Amino acid sequence: MFLLIRLLLVGQVKVGRENRMLVDDTQIYVTGVLYQQSAYPSDVTQLLYLIDDALAQISELKYSEVLINRSECRFSNSTTREQLLVFLKDVSFNDIKFLSDSQSTSLRVALISQLNQLSDLEYDSVEIRTTRTV
């Protein structure tokens, strides 16, 4: 699922002499999420709204959807673990879809600042992927 959702594309722009179609896209992944100390929260909808409302405070940030994915992962040592992932799709920051180094840093700082205000939420990492596809 993690890799499949990475295949989603948005924000088409036409550039270049050959009229090649370049597609700019930014996605955000919050990994290793625990809500109320659980990777299997009883009310996922509540978590979804909590995150969506928190991120709405970042006025420069826009996205088409926030999704939560819960999966059971098996590791090479045969242990299994529930993993909760928050995924923001079709992201733009200040209306830019392909972010510079400094823009992505600003966005990441803003995201962490907002997420850290949610007392019931823990997470491992916030990753921003800004992609250009031809």
Added chain:
Amino acid sequence: MIHTGIRAYVFNCSYASSSWVDDPSTLISDLQTALSTISSFSYLQLKVANVKNTIKKVEIEIVSITYKTKTRLNASEIDDLINDLNTALLTISDLSFLNIDICTDVFTDTPSSGWPSESWKRE
């Protein structure tokens, strides 16, 4: 009915000694040129991703690969593909990378019996 697709990931890249590519146009062009030298190889999409986590890194993804007219490879063919990609990418002097992974997606028309996975989105 089973459908398959091959993706190649080139991890931990740097281009022109940078781990962030602000304008990937030149890299994309270099990649297209390099990949065109591989015989019996085609792809549908080429992606350059700048990834920001606690560290920065550049990743390259080549999507929907056909290699030797196949979209699903055995272990030996995967080794050949990695070798060909490695050789081609090494011709790009400004590019350095750590490793190449090959993933094969398998899709079926019937529901999968794989690990449980659920998703929610706000309506």
